Amino acid sequence: MAVALEEARQSLREGNCGFGAVIVRGAEVVVRAHDTEKTAGDPTAHAELTAIRQAAERFGRDLSGCALISTHEPCPMCATATLWSGINTIAYGFSIQEAIQQGRRRIDLPCREIFERAGKPVAIHEGVLHAECSVLYHEGVRQAIARLRTADEAQLRRMSEDLKERRLAWYRKHQDELDLSSADPLESAYRVFLEKLGLTAGDAPIVRREATRWVVHSQNFCPTLEACKILGLDTRRVCARLTEEPTDALLKQIDTRLAFERNYDCIRPYTKYCEEIIRLEGPSGRPLR
Numbered sequence: 124m125a126v127a128l129e130e131a132r133q134s135l136r137e138g139n140c141g142f143g144a145v146i147v148r149g150a151e152v153v154v155r156a157h158d159t160e161k162t163a164g165d166p167t168a169h170a171e172l173t174a175i176r177q178a179a180e181r182f183g184r185d186l187s188g189c190a191l192i193s194t195h196e197p198c199p200m201c202a203t204a205t206l207w208s209g210i211n212t213i214a215y216g217f218s219i220q221e222a223i224q225q226g227r228r229r230i231d232l233p234c235r236e237i238f239e240r241a242g243k244p245v246a247i248h249e250g251v252l253h254a255e256c257s258v259l260y261h262e263g264v265r266q267a268i269a270r271l272r273t274a275d276e277a278q279l280r281r282m283s284e285d286l287k288e289r290r291l292a293w294y295r296k297h298q299d300e301l302d303l304s305s306a307d308p309l310e311s312a313y314r315v316f317l318e319k320l321g322l323t324a325g326d327a328p329i330v331r332r333e334a335t336r337w338v339v340h341s342q343n344f345c346p347t348l349e350a351c352k353i354l355g356l357d358t359r360r361v362c363a364r365l366t367e368e369p370t371d372a373l374l375k376q377i378d379t380r381l382a383f384e385r386n387y388d389c390i391r392p393y394t395k396y397c398e399e400i401i402r403l404e405g406p407s408g409r410p411l412r
Contacts (some may be wrong), residue, residue, distance in 0.1 A: 124192055124216060124252040130157035130170065131194045131259050132353045135268055138163055144170035144193040146178045146210070154188070155176045169199035170194075174337045175208050181295070185209045194256045195222070196249075202234035206241050214248035216256025225262060263346030264353070271350055271361065279364040287369035293319060294376045308378040309337050312401045315377060316370070327399070335403045339397040348391050359387045362397075382406050 136158035146154040155175040171193050178186055187209035191197070196215045197205060205213060213234065222229045238245040258264055269333035270282060294315070301318060303311040309332075310365030316339075317327060326343035347366065351358045362385065371383040382402045384403055 124194070124256075126152055126155055127170075127192050127216075128252065128255055128259075130155050131256075133239065134158050134170070134286065135190050135259070135353050136272070136355070138272065141265070142170040142193065142195050144174040144191060146174050147190045147192060148188060149160050150181075154180065167200065169201050170196065172204050173312045175201075175204050175210070179208065187211055190195070190214065192251070194259060195219075197234050198229050199232045199234075199237060200238045204386070205234075205245070206238065206243055211244065212246040212248075214251045216251050217260050217412060218249065221257075222260060225260070227260075231286055258349050259353075261346065261349070264349045266354060267346045267350035271347075271356060272354055276364070279361070283365050283368055287372045288370050289318065290373045291376065294373055303377060308381055308403055309401055311337075311377050312374045312381050312383075313337060313339070315374065316383075316401065319373060337401045339399045339401065342396045345397075352392055358390055358392065362390065374401065378403070 126145045127143040130145070131141050132143070134143060135141040137159070139161045140158050141150040142158040144156050145152050149234070154174045154177045156170050156177060158170045159168045159173070171191060174191065175186070178189065182189075185208075189208075189210050190212035191205055191210050192214045193201075194215070195217045196219045197213065198219070215234075219231065219233055221228050223231055234245075235247055238247070274282065297318075301311075302314055305311050305314075313329065316322075317324065320343070321356075322341070322343050327339045329337055330340050331338035347362065348358060350356075351361055367383065367385055374381040374383050380403050382404055384400050384402070386398035386400065391397050
């Protein structure tokens with residue numbers, strides 16, 4: 124499955140749909156493939172079908188004794204091709220039903236039902252490396268990949284400006300609902316930071332409290348981080364240009380003295396957490412509420 128995952132990541136890097144598959148005979152990976160639907164303009168170029176075709180070129184049409192391993196449960200087309208090929212073992216990470224629950228368009232026909240209707244025994248291993256496979260199909264990750272895959276410096280600046288405007292609009296809409304009762308602006312800033320990003324204190328614990336500086340170690344699931352890992356982008360570059368200024372602008376809505384910054388020597392995936400700092404600086408600022 125680790126090989127199939129890398130194939131799926133390669134698919135996303137190319138601008139395809141993020142599916143990977145391998146065919147194994149004994150202990151050997153004999154074929155590895157990913158979908159090329161978009162780049163090849165072929166709606167049948169699914170990872171599993173491509174892998175079966177390549178294996179058949181090598182071994183002939185009878186692939187009995189082989190196993191198909193894919194990041195996503197095979198669709199009905201690929202499941203049927205698996206039957207015709209003679210493959211008698213499959214394993215997958217993310218299910219059709221999970222995709223449907225996310226709101227994705229899928230044919231609601233599990234591969235298990237197809238195999239049962241065909242009366243052919245096929246061993247099925249579900250949820251293999253499920254967490255890793257799920258990242259590929261996370262909507263936030265996919266949106267981040269679509270934004271960042273071909274982004275240059277100018278595009279990153281435009282995305283940062285758009286993100287800043289959206290965060291400021293969010294604050295204006297919700298400011299009367301936010302708990303900003305604390306006399307300490309740092310406390311209020313931390314609460315807004317958590318609220319806007321949908322985090323808990325456990326996701327981003329405070330590791331150091333000083334009179335004018337709180338240090339936070341963020342460990343939450345981050346779509347931008349996952350997209351950068353898949354695309355091979357440096358989070359030190361992307362996050363500095365994309366998200367630091369919008370977060371700083373958001374906190375300044377609470378008090379103009381507030382500032383946000385990251386320690387780019389301590390950022391994921393190069394370390395276990397992202398070190399982020401909320402500061403209070405300069406003379407008394409005018410609260411903007």
